[in-house]
Amino acid sequence: xxxxxxxxxxxxxxxxxxxxxxxxxxxxxxxxxxxxxxxxxxxxxxxxxxxxxxxxxxxxxxxxxxxxxxxxxxxxxxxxxxxxxxxxxxxxxxxxxxxxxxxxxxxxxxxxxxxxxxxxxxxxxxxxxxxxxxxxxxxxxxxxxxxxxxxxxxxxxxxxxxxxxxxxxxxxxxxxxxxxxxxxxxxxxxxxxxxxxxxxxxxxxxxxxxxxxxxxxxxxxxxxxxxxxxxxxxxxxxxxxxxxxxxxxxxxxxxxxxxxxxxxxxxxxxxxxxxxxxxxxxxxxxxxxxxxxxxxxxxxxxxxxxxxxxxxxxxxxxxxxxxxxxxxxxxxxxxxxxxxxxxxxxxxxxxxxxxxxxxxxxxxxxxxxxxxxxxxxxxxxxxxxxxxxxxxxxxxxxxxxxxxxxxxxxxxxxxxxxx
Numbered sequence: 363x364x365x366x367x368x369x370x371x372x373x374x375x376x377x378x379x380x381x382x383x384x385x386x387x388x389x390x391x392x393x394x395x396x397x398x399x400x401x402x403x404x405x406x407x408x409x410x411x412x413x414x415x416x417x418x419x420x421x422x423x424x425x426x427x428x429x430x431x432x433x434x435x436x437x438x439x440x441x442x443x444x445x446x447x448x449x450x451x452x453x454x455x456x457x458x459x460x461x462x463x464x465x466x467x468x469x470x471x472x473x474x475x476x477x478x479x480x481x482x483x484x485x486x487x488x489x490x491x492x493x494x495x496x497x498x499x500x501x502x503x504x505x506x507x508x509x510x511x512x513x514x515x516x517x518x519x520x521x522x523x524x525x526x527x528x529x530x531x532x533x534x535x536x537x538x539x540x541x542x543x544x545x546x547x548x549x550x551x552x553x554x555x556x557x558x559x560x561x562x563x564x565x566x567x568x569x570x571x572x573x574x575x576x577x578x579x580x581x582x583x584x585x586x587x588x589x590x591x592x593x594x595x596x597x598x599x600x601x602x603x604x605x606x607x608x609x610x611x612x613x614x615x616x617x618x619x620x621x622x623x624x625x626x627x628x629x630x631x632x633x634x635x636x637x638x639x640x641x642x643x644x645x646x647x648x649x650x651x652x653x654x655x656x657x658x659x660x661x662x663x664x665x666x667x668x669x670x671x672x673x674x675x676x677x678x679x680x681x682x683x684x685x686x687x688x689x690x691x692x693x694x695x696x697x698x699x700x701x702x703x704x705x706x707x708x709x710x711x712x713x714x715x716x717x718x719x720x721x722x723x724x725x726x727x728x729x730x731x732x733x734x735x736x737x738x739x740x741x742x743x744x745x746x747x748x749x750x751x752x753x754x755x756x757x758x759x760x761x762x763x764x765x766x767x768x769x770x771x772x773x774x775x776x777x778x779x780x781x
Contacts, residue, residue: 363388364668367427368400369412369442370435374644375400378433381660387668390425392418412438413539419445427451429667434623434644436463436510437539443640452669454640458616462638465507465544475614477607478632482546491531491543496524501548503585504530506538510639512586513537513726517548537726549629549636556604556626557590559643559651561659561674562617563666567609569659569674571651572601573684575625576748581691583725588687589748590647592654593679595741600628607633619672621663623647645685645733646712653709653737654683682738684748688713688731689724690759696721696731697758704754705743710735721759731757 366382367390368375376399379389383403391404394411401407406425410417412435422430422445430446430453432438439459446453461467465482472479484507485491495502499520506514514537516530534543560570572594575587594601604626612622623643627634642648648659655677662672688699696715701708713732715721722729738744747754 365390365425365427365429366664366667367392367418367422367425367430367445368404369393369418369430369432370438374434374646376403377646377649378431378642378660378664379403382664385661385664387664390421390427392421412441415441415444419448422449429664429669431663431667432641433663434510434642436639436641437508439463439639439641452619452667454618454620455616458618459640461615462617462640463508463510464540464542465505465546465637466542468635468638469544469546471615472611472635475611477611478629478634480547480549480634482544484542484544486542488531488535491535491545492524492528495527495531495545498545502545503548504534504543504545506534507542507544508540509537510637510644510727512583513728514543515583515585515726517585518545549627549634551627551629551634553596553628554594555636556594556596556601556624556628557587557643557647558592558594558624559647559659560608560622560624561662561672562612562619562622563672563674565613565618567605567612567622569657569676570605570608570622571655571657571679572596572604574745574748576684578689578751581689582723586687586689586724586726587645588689588751589684590645590650591684591738591744591748592650592682593741595745596628604628604633607635611635611638619666621648621659644727645687646735647685650683650685650735653735654679654681656680682741682744683709684736684738684744686734686736686748686751686755687724687727688733688755688757689729690721690731690757691723692759692761693723694721694759694761695719697760699758700756702754704747705739706747706754707737708734709737720762 389404392410432442443456443459466484469482514534554574557575558573573592576589621642623639625637
């Protein structure tokens with residue numbers, strides 16, 4: 363019996379588990395949240411935090427696993443590399459994975475190797491960070507050093523009050539597993555942020571799919587993406603430069619094999635590798651890329667982890683596709699969704715809350731209501747709708763401060779089966 367261990371991924375766990383089971387593989391899930399959906403489909407489940415490397419290693423030895431995958435999670439990627447090295451499984455070097463998934467170490471690596479990178483400062487003490495920020499001028503972005511999903515990210519400017527600065531720093535520290543944050547100079551990008559996934563085989567970037575990140579700039583967290591659309595509309599010469607920069611980074615850092623998730627800025631002709639995750643992207647990006655190009659990166663990830671041969675061909679996007687995050691700007695009771703029908707199809711919805719449930723404010727990927735996988739009639743329509751979601755989707759929420767009973771509500775969505 364072939365056994366595959368999966369770490370992390372939260373609500374994105376299910377597709378990779380189901381794909382492995384289709385291949386006849388016995389799946390073992392480690393996750394500290396017992397209500398995550400992967401528990402319902404995995405062959406075996408352990409309520410173990412993916413941050414607990416020694417406990418995960420203990421489970422892996424007990425189960426005699428043949429491979430391990432960290433899905434859509436940077437902290438889990440470090441644990442997967444640690445366990446993989448200890449058991450002699452297919453993995454990337456732990457040092458390489460740690461460099462890529464820790465923003466402080468990654469910024470130092472980029473600077474040492476001549477890559478464009480913003481000026482950055484690292485802090486492990488809250489009051490030290492507060493004191494340092496009081497002397498900085500300009501615009502900076504504060505981030506947890508070792509987390510993913512856009513959690514705890516905010517912008518700090520000279521107009522922020524001392525109290526607001528403390529709140530933003532505290533929010534970043536709160537979601538940093540290692541208790542470290544990075545404060546970096548704000549970089550103004552040219553056009554859309556380049557998002558997407560790639561795949562490395564024997565140190566070569568054999569496949570990548572570039573897309574466009576979309577944000578709600580007026581939202582509670584303007585740094586949390588609300589969508590990624592494919593294909594990228596950056597000029598071909600820019601995409602070629604991004605590819606070359608990624609390949610140079612892969613070679614320098616020593617990444618050998620596996621999936622790669624990225625968020626990249628292009629600013630005044632320079633390519634800034636803002637975030638690189640040695641794992642599949644969250645928000646169903648691999649599934650959207652498969653819809654857009656026909657390339658099954660999830661299957662390749664599974665095969666690689668088990669030491670099976672992987673062959674991927676670079677293919678272009680033929681079906682304009684995206685994900686869209688459903689997130690409330692206020693906490694409250696979820697009443698429903700209304701859609702306007704114009705130039706798109708909801709291929710699949712992934713809702714984490716039922717109608718009538720209390721929902722949180724969307725401050726990061728872990729606070730979303732769910733997501734949609736979309737297909738569009740053409741690229742201009744895709745960009746127009748994702749840049750202006752208020753034109754086609756309405757999220758109905760009763761604010762938490764209002765608790766009177768509401769009358770019954772019926773969705774007017776053309777996609778009734780989405781709920």
